[in-house]
Amino acid sequence: MDFLPIFLNIRERACLVVGGGSVAERKVSLLLDAGARVTIVSPELCPGLRELHEQGTIDYRKGQYSEDDLSGKALIIAATDDRSVNESISAWANQHNVPVNVVDNPDLCSFIMPSIIDRSPVQIAVSTGGSSPVLARTLRSKLESMIPSAYGRLGELMEEFRDRAKQVFSSVDERRYFWERILSGPIVEMVMAGQDERARVYLKQEFEAAQNQQLHDTGEVYLVGAGPGDPDLLTFRALRLMQQADVVVYDRLVSKQILDLVRRDAERIYVGKERSKHAVPQEDINHLLARLGKEGKKVCRLKGGDPFIFGRGGEEIDTLMQQGVPFQVVPAVTAASGAASYAGIPLTHRDYSQSVVFATGHLKDGSMNLNWEGLAQPNQTIVFYMGLQGLEVICRELIAHGMPADTPVALVQKATTPEQKVVTGTLETMPDAVKNSNIKPPTLIIVGNVVQLHERLNWFEH
Numbered sequence: 096m097d098f099l100p101i102f103l104n105i106r107e108r109a110c111l112v113v114g115g116g117s118v119a120e121r122k123v124s125l126l127l128d129a130g131a132r133v134t135i136v137s138p139e140l141c142p143g144l145r146e147l148h149e150q151g152t153i154d155y156r157k158g159q160y161s162e163d164d165l166s167g168k169a170l171i172i173a174a175t176d177d178r179s180v181n182e183s184i185s186a187w188a189n190q191h192n193v194p195v196n197v198v199d200n201p202d203l204c205s206f207i208m209p210s211i212i213d214r215s216p217v218q219i220a221v222s223t224g225g226s227s228p229v230l231a232r233t234l235r236s237k238l239e240s241m242i243p244s245a246y247g248r249l250g251e252l253m254e255e256f257r258d259r260a261k262q263v264f265s266s267v268d269e270r271r272y273f274w275e276r277i278l279s280g281p282i283v284e285m286v287m288a289g290q291d292e293r294a295r296v297y298l299k300q301e302f303e304a305a306q307n308q309q310l311h312d313t314g315e316v317y318l319v320g321a322g323p324g325d326p327d328l329l330t331f332r333a334l335r336l337m338q339q340a341d342v343v344v345y346d347r348l349v350s351k352q353i354l355d356l357v358r359r360d361a362e363r364i365y366v367g368k369e370r371s372k373h374a375v376p377q378e379d380i381n382h383l384l385a386r387l388g389k390e391g392k393k394v395c396r397l398k399g400g401d402p403f404i405f406g407r408g409g410e411e412i413d414t415l416m417q418q419g420v421p422f423q424v425v426p427a428v429t430a431a432s433g434a435a436s437y438a439g440i441p442l443t444h445r446d447y448s449q450s451v452v453f454a455t456g457h458l459k460d461g462s463m464n465l466n467w468e469g470l471a472q473p474n475q476t477i478v479f480y481m482g483l484q485g486l487e488v489i490c491r492e493l494i495a496h497g498m499p500a501d502t503p504v505a506l507v508q509k510a511t512t513p514e515q516k517v518v519t520g521t522l523e524t525m526p527d528a529v530k531n532s533n534i535k536p537p538t539l540i541i542v543g544n545v546v547q548l549h550e551r552l553n554w555f556e557h
């Protein structure tokens with residue numbers, strides 16, 4: 096280890112920056128974030144620093160630095176482009192044991208500045224020991240995207256309860272055990288979902304339960320949208336919840352690749368429905384989820400696409416709500432967005448379509464109970480879910496309600512997956528075109544003039 100990573104408290108301490116350019120400005124802003132009193136010495140100031148000085152946020156002494164400027168400082172940063180100036184500042188600081196950083200000159204530094212992921216009070220610092228700041232920044236952006244900003248609020252919440260923990264648990268081990276249990280429970284997800292007040296109430300209850308010696312685990316149901324198929328389209332939250340579930344309850348539309356991302360040890364329950372062959376009735380699924388949650392399990396209810404678009408997610412959480420089982424809903428890319436993007440068919444377009452409607456094309460007793468007049472509007476895109484069997488009825492009804500028979504139609508099979516296939520035609524030709532192709536569900540039907548763009552904008556299948 097070439098450097099000792101430490102976090103320095105410089106709140107209200109006097110710090111000096113020598114140099115007044117944009118590099119100095121970036122350092123000044125970090126020092127200010129950490130609460131330091133900053134003085135700058137430089138013959139000139141860049142506009143940003145000038146503004147800070149005019150606001151009274153920093154002190155400024157115009158001119159070349161002198162030893163008077165250096166003395167009495169808790170920390171010094173040299174950000175000039177004159178090597179000999181930097182060298183003498185570094186020499187003075189080392190002689191007087193003041194931490195010194197010389198920008199872009201690791202050999203003159205007694206400390207180096209890391210790349211920072213700031214989730215105050217949580218801080219993560221990344222350093223490559225000065226060997227490659229670009230590598231440090233690349234790592235930083237990876238970490239930024241992996242660590243949700245809500246970790247900061249989680250840190251604050253735990254800080255709020257620190258004294259309470261000391262009162263309730265006399266030993267360090269007991270405290271550690273308690274916090275470990277809390278952090279592997281639902282509270283993390285509550286904070287991630289922005290439900291801080293719920294998390295606070297939960298934490299209070301946990302403290303009370305701990306005081307009464309009745310620790311217990313509460314279950315929770317995560318109603319998670321898994322998107323249209325491509326695992327890359329999962330949300331961070333979906334992935335996180337999939338990886339901490341005890342049980343996953345999933346549908347036919349959830350692909351194997353996505354299922355492989357669920358925590359390895361989680362129990363897997365298939366409740367998939369095939370057309371007119373209901374594997375598990377919806378009512379039973381609702382009760383299954385409630386029962387698992389009450390058993391204290393973390394249940395990931397994984398559904399294709401978005402749970403609230405033709406997903407019956409509303410019915411599932413209704414039961415959970417009635418039975419007092421905590422839950423949360425994670426939205427996802429719905430099949431219409433996935434199919435449209437990957438088929439190069441924008442659902443709206445200035446020239447062709449000013450509105451878009453999602454409709455179910457599910458056939459019931461050979462017909463479809465839809466507001467055909469409302470659907471058959473000019474300059475509107477209609478997306479039919481579950482419409483493969485009913486395609487003929489859809490095309491016939493739209494024509495009967497005034498849509499031109501040559502309105503373009505696309506049928507997208509297994510959108511966003513390697514098996515994606517797009518068949519295009521018109522309201523008139525589409526039923527035959529599909530009959531003669533070897534199309535497999537799931538498929539989505541897009542009707543409207545935007546479909547013309549497919550030929551030009553198709554980027555995915557080549």
Ligand code: SAH
Nearest residue numbers: 400401406429430480481509510537538539
């Ligand atoms: N909640 C889902 C929809 C469930 S209804 C969502 O938001 O996407 C099931 C219908 O969704 C299927 O019949 C089909 O029309 C459509 N669908 C789901 N995934 C699809 C995919 N990858 N490609 C094409 N259509 C899909």
